[in-house]
Amino acid sequence: MLSVAPVGRFAELLRRHRAGSGLGQRELARRSGLSERAIRDLERGVRAPRTHSARLVAGALELAGDDLSAFLAAAVPGASVPDATPRPPISPPDRLVGRDTELRSLLDLVTGARHRLVTVTGPGGIGKSRLVAELAVALAGRTDLAVCALDLSTVREPELVGELVADALGCGPSRLAPVDRIAAQLGERRVVLILDRFEQLVAAASEIAALVRRCSGLTVVVTSQRALRVRGERLFGLDPLPAEAAVALFASRAAAARPGFALDAGTRPAVARICRRVGHLPLAVELAAARVRLLHPAELAERLDRQLAVLADGARDLPARHRSLRATIEASLDVVSADARILFRWLGGFAGGARLGDVEAVADALGRDPIWVLATLTELVDIALVRVAAQAATSRYLLADPMAELAGEHLRGDDDHVRVERAVAARMMRCVLHGPAVDDRDAANVRAAVSWATLHDPALVDDATAAALGRFYESTGRLREGQNLLSRLAVRGPKMAWVRAGHLASLRGDLTAAIALAGHALEKSDHLVRAAALNLLAQATVEGGDPTGGRTQLRAALVAARRAGDVTMIGRVFNNLSAVSIELGRPRDAERQQRAALAAKRRSGAAPMELGRSLFNLAEITLELGECATAAARAADAVPLLREGGYLRLAALAETTAALAEIRRGDAVAALAAVERAEALLAGESGDDRRMTAIVGLRVSVVRHATGDRSGAARALRAALPPALEHNTRDRDEAADALHAHARHLVDRDPATAATLLGAGDGLRRRTPTATIRAQRDEAAAAARDALGDTDFAARHRQGAILDLSGLLDLCADVAWRADGV
Template identity: 30%
Template sequence: VERARAVHPSFDSTGSDSGPGSGPGSDSGSADGDGSAAVDEICRRLDGLPLAIELAAARLRLLTPRQIADRLDDRFRLLTSGSRTVLPRQQTLRAVVDWSWDLLDQDERTLLRQVSVFAGGWDLAAAEALSPRAADTLGALVDKSLVVAAPTEGGEMRYRLLETIHEYAGERAAETPALRAAAEAAHTAHFTSLAETAEPELRSGEQLPWIDRLERDLDNIRAALHRTLVTAPDEAAALRLVFAMGWFWWLRNHRSEGLAWTERAAALGEDPDDPADPRHWPRMHLRMLYFFLAIESHTVSEFRDDPGTLALVRRVRSAFGDEPGPEAARFPGLLWPFTEAFNEIHAEEPVDLRDLLDTALANCRRHGGDWEVGVTLMFRTHMVVDMPGDQADVDEDLAELRALARRVGDRWMGAQTASAAAESSMMRGRYEEARADYEEALRLAREVGAHAESPFLLARLAEIAYRSGDMETAGEGLAEATAEAERHHVRDARPFVSFLGAAIALHRGEIEEARLHAEEAGRLIEAGGPPPHFTAAVIGLAARVEAYGGGGAAAVASAAAALRAARDARCADLIAATLGQGLAVALSLADEPAPAGTVLAAVDSWRRELPRSVPERVEAEAVTARSLAALGAPGLAAARTAGEGLDLDGVLSLVKDYAEAPSGDRAEDSSNGSPDGVRSS
C-alpha cells in the first residue's frame, strides 16, 4: 500500500477498485472485486519480495490490484519498471532473478532446475531421489535464499521454492528437456513408492504418521497423477498411484477428487474379458474403486438408469463374485457384494445381501488378512443388527470384531466396530451403553481424520438423547450433525438428519416443521439407495406426521404400508414394533379406538424385552387413554385380548381395508390430530 501510494496518492486498498481513475468522486466500478483481498493475494504470491512488490505497485498506473493479481502467472512479463534511474537488474523482476542465477555454479543450476518439478515442498529424501548428491547443493541454495527450509512438527526439514523462483526455475528446466524429463520420472517414481509404502500402513496402528506424510506431499502426488494421467499418459504408472491412494481418498474425505482421478485412469484403456490378460484384474479393481467413490457424489438411481453402467456393474460383480478368490479378498475388490445395490431393481430374482456377505466373509477368511476379515464382518454385523430375531449372532460377531480391531490397530475399524456395538445396544434399549460406544466411535473417527463419519455419529448421539426424552440435547446434537455434514459435504447423513429432525419436531407438537423434515427425508431416500429398513422407517414417520395432521384413514393406510415394507424387508423386531405402534397411533387419531387398542397389544407382544423410548411410551399411553375413554375398561380389555396373539401379518390383515382407502379420504374432524398426547409428557 505504501509503494502504491507513491504511484497513486489516492490509492485505497479497502475500496472495491483502487486502480487508475479511482478515488473521491470516481466511478471506476466494482467489477474487479475487493481491493484489499487483491493486495493480500499480490503480496502472498510474490512471497513478500520487496522488488517484486515495488514493481507490482508501479503497475497501478495501468491496472487495478485485481487485474495485477490475475496476471501473476506471467509475472516476468508483467513486473517491469520504466524507470531508468535504477540499476538494470532492478528494472524487471526477471532481471533480478537472472542476476541471482548468474551467481550460481553449474551443480546449483542443475539442482534448481530439477527441484522445479516439486509441488508444494519436499524433504531431503525426495531431493536425493532426483540427485544423489543433493544434500550439499541444496544447502548452498538455502544459503543463497533461493530455497526456503523450515522444520516440520516432527523435526524433519522441509524445503520449498518461493513462487517466483519456482516459476523461473521451471522456465530454466524447459531449456534442458532431457534433464527435466529425468527429474519428472524420478519424481513420479519417488512419490509412487511413498504412496505404495503408506497404503497398508493406513490400515494399521501406525496410520497417523503415514496419513500426515501423505497429506504433506499431497500436492506432489497430485502432480505425479496429473503427469501420468494428463500430460504424459501412462496407464500402468497411473494405476499404481490410483490404487495406492484409493483408500486414503475415501478415508480422508477426498472422495470427489479421487473419483476424478479414477475416471481419468479408466479412460486410458479398455477392460479385457480374459482373466488371464494381465490388464484384467487391475481394470476390475479400478472399476470397483470407481463405484465405491462415485456413490458419494451420485445416487444409486442415477446408476440404475444408465444401461451402460449397469452392464459394467454386472461385469465387475461377475468378475469378483462368481468364484471369489484372492482378488475378491483385498480392497477394493472385497466390496463386490454391494454391487447388488445397483443391480437389484432390474434383477429377476433379488439376491439376499446377507448371503453375499456370508460368501465374501468366508472368502476373506480364506484369502485375506485381519483387516479384510474385519471390514467384511463389520459390514455384515451392521446388516444383521437391522434384521429380525435376537442379537446372539451379533454379540458373537462384535466380540470377534473387537479382537480384530485391537490386533489391527486401525482407528477407522475401531470406530466402525464401536458404532456397530452402539447400534446393537440401542436396538435393545441400552442407551447408556450405546452412548458410550458412539462417543468412542466419534473420538476414533476424528482422531484418524475420517470426517465423513462424524455427521452420522453425531446424529446417532442426538437420537439417543431423543429416545431418552432430552429434546434440548437432541436438537443441539442434530444442529451439530447438520453443520458437520455441510462442512465436509457428507451426503449420506442427510436423510437420517432430516428423519430425526421430523421425529423431534413431532414430539414437540410442531406438526408443520415435522412435515417439512419428513418430506425432505422422503426426497433424499428417493434420490439415493438407503437400506430398506430406513426406507420403511421414513414412510412410517411420514404416516405419523400425517396422522397428527388429521390424515384419518389415509394416514392409517400409509402406516400400514410402512409396516408391510418392514415385513418384506425383514427388518429388526424393534423397527417392526415402532412401525406397528405408529399404525396404532394412526388408528387412534382416526377415531378407531378398538383396532388401535388391538394393534397396540399386538405390538406389546412383539417387543418382548425391548423397552419403549420416552416418546414411544408417551404415545402408547395416549393411545391407551383415548381407547379407554371411548371403549371403557371392558371394551379396552376385549380389544387388547384380541391383539395378544396377532403377528405382523395378522395386524396387516386387520387393517387391510385401509390399504384401499382413497388418498383423499380425510377425517371429518381433525381435532384428534392434535399432538397433545405427545406434548403431555
C-alpha cells in the first residue's frame, strides 16, 4: 500500500537525519546552501519544502536508497512514499510462456540500439512487467552493457522520477539537476535502464527523453499502459496470447497449483473455452488456472460470467494489482482523470460497446459537450481501458468483459445511474427507429434497452418503435430473442409489440404462437394495430394451409388499414393477398396484387426493405409465370434494397431466385455467380433464422446440381433439409420442390434414385404445386417410368414417400455417390 506524506513528515525526517549525521542546523545550512533560518523553519514544519531545496538538503545529508526516496517523496504535499527500493535483475520464479517471439524482438531492439527509448504498451494484465523482467535477466549476463531495473509502481509524483533514476544508477548527491548528474555519471557507457509501471508518471516523459538524448550509450525500456508521446519513442505493443500459447500457460500454472494436472481429452476443450472467455489475457489465464485447486476446468468455464469475482486468487507474493483482475483494472483507473472515470462508468451502460455518436448523445443528455467526450474517450483508449474496433465508416468503442463488468458495477453504485441508463436506452430506441442504422453488433445494446424500458419506462417505445424493433430482430435473424422481448414489452407497452412478436414467431415456424400473439393485439386495438394483427393472422392461416380463410382475414385487414389511412399497411395487405393468389393457383392475380402493393409502398415513402420485399415477390411470381428474364431482373433490383435495409437473408434468397431464373434460361455462369453471391451474403450471419437459411440452401443445392457440382449440391441439400422440415409450414413445399428438381437433373443418369426423390418430394408436399413445378415434376416422373417400367417406378416412388429425415439425409449422400458415377 502507499502512505500519504503530510508536511510534518518531512520535518520529522529532516530532524532525524540531521541528528543522525551529527550536524547542527548552521552546518547543514552551510553544506546545502540554504539559510539557517530556512533549515529551522523546515524542521519546525512552518515552511513547506520545495523539491529543489529538498534535493539540496538530501545531498548535504548524503542520503541514498530508501532514505532518499522517502525524504524526497515527503517533500511533496500529498505525495506517496515508495514502499520498495529498486531491485537488481533476478530470475522470475516461474517460466515465461508464450512470449518467446516478443522477447527475441525486444532483445533485438535493445541490443541493436536502433531505438533507444522503447515503450512496451498494452492493457493491465497483458504481461508487460513479466516480459521486461525476463529481458533484464537475459541482459544481465552480458559484459558489454550494464542493466538497471526500477519498479515505479508505488510512485505517483512525476517530479521524483529523475532523483529515483539518478539514485538507481549510482549517482552521488549533487546540486546538479538529475539529468545533468546522470549524464556526467554515465558518459558514453552502454546502459539499459528498465522503468516498470510508468503510466502514472507520463508527465516525466520529457525528462526521460532528455536523458536519452544526453547519454549516447543509454537505452531506456519503459512499460506503460499508454504511450509517452515523445520524439524518438518506439512503441512495442503487446497483444493477448495466441490461443495455443494461452492454453499452454494455463496448463503450466494449473500444474503448479494442483500437482498432477494435465491437458487431456477431458480438460483441453474446457481450458480452451476458459482462455477464450478471458480474452487470452495472460494475467486472467493465470488467475483462472489457480482455481483448479478447487474446480475442474469444465466447472470453472461455467462460472466465468462474473470474472471479477472468480479471477481473484493470485499468489500472495505478487504485487497487489496482480492478485485479482479487479485490482488490475482498478489500478488502471487510478491513473486516469476524474472525467475519464465518469465516462468509464457511463460506458458500463452500453452492453455491446458504442459508436462515438452513441456516447455523444448520452453525454449530451447528461449535460456534457462532444469535445469533452472526445478528449475523455481518448484518455481511456490511450490507457487501454477501452479498445477501438473498426465498423464500416465509423468506430466502435468496446470494453472487454471484465472491464464492462466493473464499469457496470460502478454505474449501478452511482446516484445518477437511472439517468444514464435511461439516456442509453433512449439513444438505442432512437437509432432503431430513425438511425443511424443498427445491426447485429448492436444486438446486446438493443436487448438491454428493451429490457430496461419494459421494467422502468415503457413510454420509450411507441407503436412505430415496436415495429422498427421487429424489423431489427428479423433482419438480424434473432427471432426467438425478439419474440420474447417484444412479448414482455407488449404487456405494459404498445400493442404493436404483440404484432411484431407474432411476426417473428411466424418466421420461426411457430404458427400457434403467431396466432395467439395476433389475438392479443386484436384486443382493444386502434385501426392500424388491428390491420397489422389481422394481416399477421392471415399470414399464419395461409401458411397453415387455409388460403381461403386467410383471404377473408386479409379483406378485413384491408378495411382496417384504409380506416387508419396507412398506405404502407395497405401495401403489406396487398402483399399477402398476392401470396394467397399464388396458393390458389392464380399467378396473374398475384402479380396484379403485388404491383398494387409496390405502388402503395412507393406512395407512402416506405423503407427500402419494404420495396425490396415486393420486388422480390414480383420476381418469384414472374419466375412461376415462366418469364425468366424479367424474374432475374426484378430479383437483381430487389437485392440492393434488401441489403440497404439490412435484410441479408432475404437478399440471399432473392439471389437464388435470380439463379433459378438463369438456370432455366440456360446461363450456368450467371446462375453460379448468383449462388456465390447468396452464400457470401449469408457468411457470418448469426441468429436463429434457420428457415430462411434452409430455403436458400435448398435452392443453392438445385443450382449446383444443374451446373455439374453434384457433391456440392448434396452437401447443401443435406444441410438444408433438417431445418426445412422442423415445422409443418410451406418450407416443406420448398423441400419438395428441391427434391423434384434434383430428380429432374438426375433422371437420365440414375432413374431409380430419381424415382425415390420424386416419391420423397410427394411425401413432403402440403399443397398443390404451382403449374411450373408440376410440369417439371411430371416430366421427370415420365422419364423415370419409361426407364424403370411402371412396377419398379411405383415401388421406388413408395419407398421415397415413406422416408423419415434420417432416410432423406442418406438419400442426399446417395445422390452425390450415384451422380458422380462411382
